[in-house]
Amino acid sequence: MTGQGFKSLTLIGVLVIAAAFVPFVTNGYWLSIAVTAMMYIALATAWTLFSGPTHYISLATGAFFGIGGYLVATGMSDFDISFWVMAAIAPIVAVVLAALIGAATLRLSGIYFVIFTLGLAEMIRGLVSWVQNNFLGSRGLYVLTDFTEEHIYWMLLGIAATVYVIGWLIDRSKLGFAMKIIGNDEGVAKHLGINTARAKVILFMITGFFSALVGVIVAPRYSYIEPNLVFSPEISFMVVIMALLGGTQRLWGPIIGVIPFILIWETITVSFPNATTLYLGLSFLAIVYFLPNGVVGLIESLTKRGRAS
Template identity: 90%
Template sequence: MTAKGWKDLVLIGVLVLAAAFVPLVTDGYWLSIAVTAMMYIALTTAWTLFSGPTHYISLATGAFFGVGGYLVATGMSDHDLPFWLMAAIAPVVSVVLAALIGAATLRLSGIYFVIFTLGLAEMIRGLVSWVQNNFLGSRGLYVLTDFTEAHIYWMLLAIAATVYVIGWLIDRSRLGFAMKIIGNDEGVAKHLGIDTARAKVLLFMVTGFFSTLVGAIVAPRYSYIEPNQVFSPELSFMVVIMALLGGTQKLWGPIIGVIPFILIWETITASFPNATTLYLGLCFLAIVYFLPNGVVGLVQKIIAKGRSA
């Protein structure tokens, strides 16, 4: 391992240690904000694992997140199964789902892939709602645990740190090298003998696993779960915006996008609840026109200009 590699690991360790103290120094409203931010840090980092190197814009995060939350709620509410058992089962189910979806859709590219992944969450939400209305007789499920906001925060922090370390390892592996070539030119990757379909499906499965795990861990925070709540297309768009805002060139880039976005989002939600969709749209436009490579890309560009000068 290079000296830079060790520095990266030490830095992430220091940041995780510092973040672990947040529930000890704050509570109430700001702890709630911290939990929301940590949830999106874990989701955006997982999203960047796949979409960062491949440049495939996936809107399937809402689907995987919903599967995690809904399976936990179903197991606990309808079958009295323990939380930890369902939290372990849910990501495995999503890995299988991601493999099937990936095998069927990752041959698509561009707008076709984006549209399919967006429709995925809507399809699953409609299917779950239909099953509940016609066979279960109710729309909502209860998830009752002894977890506090602090417990959920620490679990999400552990997931975010794990995702980062796994992404760090993948980036330095043959799979990571293959994904970079695929992102630059998939045709060249095929000519070099890289099994592009297999590589993309594998990474898509990793993203699905962690997105579902986040949904499972967050489920007790809601207490009451219904399809429209956990299978939210808005969540998928927010993850994409935050990741692009921070920049996807580096695995830690999305973290820079999450914190300011969440603070502004909470302010708008509290003061102008009917303007949230407008805020999402404006963020998309601002990123496309002013920050196409995110904050990280802008900083790198400024540094490069300074060195050349």
């Protein structure tokens, strides 16, 4: 382990320990915001694990998140299966779906991949709604547990920390090295003998697993689950914007993007509920024109200039 790698891992460990104490110092409204922020930190970190090194913009997060939330609700409401059993099953289903989708689409690149993943959540939501209306005979499902906001927050924190550690290990593995080459030039990676399709599918599956697991953990917070809630494309767009805002060069970049974005989002939601879509659009434009490499990229650029001078 290099000195820089050890410092990075140590810093994240300190941040995780500090974050674990948040429920002890706040409650009510601010704890609710903390849970929302931690949910998106986990999702955005999982998204960066795949899209960061490959530069593939995936809008499939909402689909995997929805699979986790909807399956746990279906298992508990319609089949009386325990939460923990469904928590183990749902992410595996997402992994299988990610493998199938990845094998079929990760040979695509650019706008074609973006368009497909954008339609994925809508396709699954429509299919789930059709099956529910025609066969299950119910409009909504319930996830009733004894979990409090504190429990959900700590579980999401654990997922976010786990994703980071896995990403840290992958970055220092042969797979991580291969993904860096793929991100720089996929053609060169193929000429070097790297199985680019397999490498991308593996990371896509890992992202799908953790996105679905977040959906499982957040489901008890919603209590009442319906397709339009958990398969919302808004989740996918928000994850992408937060990750890009923080910067995808570093796996911890999304943390920097999520916190300010969520604080502003909550303020707009309360004061100007009809302006949330406008906020998403303006945020994306601001990233494109002013922060193409995110806050992390800006900080690193300024640091290099300071050292050069």
